Amino acid sequence: xxxxxxxxxxxxRTSTTWKTERTIRTDTRGRFRYHVPTGPSxxxxxxxxxxxxxxxxxxxxxxLTKASTTIRASRRSAxxxxxxxxxxxxxxxxxxxxxxxxxxxxxxxxxxxxxPQVVTTNKAGRWTTSLKFERTQGIYTYKIRARIFRDSxxxxxxxxxxxxxxxx
Numbered sequence: 001x002x003x004x005x006x007x008x009x010x011x012x013r014t015s016t017t018w019k020t021e022r023t024i025r026t027d028t029r030g031r032f033r034y035h036v037p038t039g040p041s042x043x044x045x046x047x048x049x050x051x052x053x054x055x056x057x058x059x060x061x062x063x064l065t066k067a068s069t070t071i072r073a074s075r076r077s078a079x080x081x082x083x084x085x086x087x088x089x090x091x092x093x094x095x096x097x098x099x100x101x102x103x104x105x106x107x108x109x110x111x112x113x114x115x116p117q118v119v120t121t122n123k124a125g126r127w128t129t130s131l132k133f134e135r136t137q138g139i140y141t142y143k144i145r146a147r148i149f150r151d152s153x154x155x156x157x158x159x160x161x162x163x164x165x166x167x168x
Contacts, residue, residue, distance in 0.1 A: 001054065002028045009045040014155040018045065040092060040155030041065045066159030067092055067148035069102065069127075077167040083132045088146055088161060090125035096153040097123060104129065107143040107163075119146070136168040 008021040021044075026032045036044065041064045050056030067090070074085040090100055099121040105112040121127040127146075146161040148154075 001026060001030050001048075004030065004048060006032055007047045007049070008034055009047065011043050011045070012039075012155040013041040013043075014152060036063055039065065040094075041157055042155065064157050065092070067150070067154065067156035068159050069146050069148055069161045071144075071146050071161040071164055073144070073164055073166055076165070078133055080136055080168060081132065081134060083130050084166065085128060085130045086144075086146075087126070087128045089127070090121055090148070092154075092156045093125075094155075095121060095123060095125040098153075099123065099127075100125070100148065100154050101151075102127065102146050102148045104131070105145050105147050105160075112145070112147070114147075133168045139167065141165055141167045 004026045005023050006026065007023050009018040010021045011018045024032050024034060034044075034046070041062075044061045044063060045058055046061070047058040048056055069088045069090050071086060071088040074087075078084050086104060102119050102121070104115045104117075104119060106115065107113075115131060117129060117131075119127050119129045142165070143163050144166055145163045148156070148159050150156070150158045
């Protein structure tokens with residue numbers, strides 16, 4: 001149907017209510033395009049209200065968005081026994097009131113392994129933690145990243161930061 005109105009509704013993964021995003025119109029061939037803005041994982045519902053002679057219809061589309069965070073180390077190298085401070089900020093909003101839990105990981109033995117301590121962001125999404133490197137023998141360059149896990153309080157999928165390199 002040419003020029004037909006299509007209402008776009010959105011429901012974040014952590015919500016139960018639909019919110020109207022906008023109304024768009026079909027082109028002369030009855031087609032439409034919708035650019036999905038950046039944001040959390042959500043379900044989009046495209047709804048046509050119908051007419052007296054044409055039935056209403058709707059279709060859902062699930063948009064999954066990975067969580068992301070910045071990561072920075074206080075320095076790029078350290079000696080055994082020294083402490084390095086890692087900082088970062090979650091990129092996606094909204095941040096849960098109690099903060100979001102994430103894990104620092106190092107690539108070791110062919111897989112990513114979590115450091116023992118858990119890191120929690122503040123209400124603004126900022127996080128910081130310090131690690132003391134004590135068990136490294138010889139000179140070793142670690143690949144380190146932050147991993148944000150999917151949970152019911154944060155409307156993003158499991159994601160990771162960029163990888164940084166640290167020589168101990």
